[in-house]
């Protein structure tokens with residue numbers, strides 16, 4: 001699959017040997033041991049795990065500022081530096097190794113990191129919602145991902161730009177990277193099973209190499225990271241589904257298939273990724289299809305309480321769902337539920353191309369009302385012979401527009417996709433099931449693209 005596998009740790013796999021980023025010099029961090037000890041009361045966490053569009057869309061509640069770290073059992077010894085590796089390779093390898101060790105404690109680590117961060121820089125607290133675990137996890141990952149790649153400058157550089165945009169959208173300032181590093185390493189010292197002094201040096205080096213360019217980019221940024229827009233329409237399709245239009249004050253630059261992070265007035269500081277359902281337009285109008293997930297505060301508020309006139313904040317675009325312009329292969333797109341939004345945007349975009357590629361789209365829903373993009377896709381298919389559309393519905397096989405069943409089954413039944421570029425959009429479970437079925441059916445892993453919202 002493009003770039004990065006469905007990964008629990010969010011880290012890129014080790015790659016070929018190379019030197020560190022050109023010109024990047026390790027910076028000294030303040031001594032980690034100067035961090036005041038975080039408090040030690042137990043933490044209560046909701047059981048539900050976040051998913052794509054509604055990542056962390058769980059009830060907001062006061063954050064226990066007091067994480068309880070789980071001290072680990074037997075201590076694995078970190079491998080010493082190898083004679084044949086550069087300092088950057090050694091640092092990146094240690095980062096990957098230690099990060100794997102702390103994975104089982106990801107939530108506790110995030111809470112501990114947040115508690116340290118807020119104790120060192122109290123003004124950062126205001127950038128987070130009451131419940132910090134999920135945003136702190138995201139911030140941690142956005143720091144550790146480039147740190148694990150400091151030995152591959154070719155991959156590191158393009159990775160930094162969207163991360164910097166996210167940091168700016170969060171409201172982080174350049175001078176706060178120092179304290180982020182101190183909190184990160186302080187938290188890792190608490191949870192890393194094989195943590196020792198050489199490991200700490202490796203982490204400090206990796207952080208310096210990765211954070212230095214991010215800090216510079218934040219300092220150099222001229223335009224605001226966050227745009228604003230007004231909700232101009234809100235149409236409720238069912239009790240848990242709505243289509244909204246937002247008119248930004250100025251068009252938000254993004255590509256078809258990307259998602260934006262969005263903050264709504266009903267849920268301040270709870271940013272959520274949301275995929276525009278139409279190709280970018282000159283007037284900038286954005287269309288969003290939103291499903292209210294169970295217990296999801298933001299998605300519920302979007303469906304039930306958003307109204308024309310509301311002012312939304314729109315963060316930076318991100319995501320890798322898109323068509324590789326260098327490829328001439330035919331395209332298969334598979335979309336589940338509101339995952340149809342970026343797929344429709346991509347088809348609309350391709351309709352503007354001089355030479356669109358033959359494309360088959362499968363859209364699936366549990367019930368026919370879930371197929372919010374189907375009518376528009378049919379219109380496109382009628383106007384453009386390069387596009388074919390099939391719809392699948394788990395319930396209501398009597399709906400004549402759809403065939404019964406699940407998406408993976410219908411896709412595999414529907415043809416031989418081994419020579420296609422494949423784009424998947426939907427819930428993590430749907431993406432996993434469809435990708436597995438396609439792999440078994442002979443589609444190469446690196447031809448499948450999706451946004452790995454999976455945690």
Ligand SMILES: NC(=O)C1=CN([C@@H]2O[C@H](COP(=O)(O)OP(=O)(O)OC[C@H]3O[C@@H](n4cnc5c(N)ncnc54)[C@H](O)[C@@H]3O)[C@@H](O)[C@H]2O)C=CC1
Nearest residue numbers: 052053336337338339364365406407425426427429430433
């Ligand atoms: N860029 C992206 O990847 C985007 C992802 N999404 C995500 O898409 C999801 C859409 O949710 P809903 O509208 O509730 O639709 P849903 O999750 O109910 O999905 C409906 C379709 O997916 C199939 N499906 C669902 N789970 C499956 C499984 N385990 N195995 C096989 N097929 C499965 C169903 O058969 C049906 O065809 C959300 O998780 C949302 O966050 C939404 C927009 C963009």
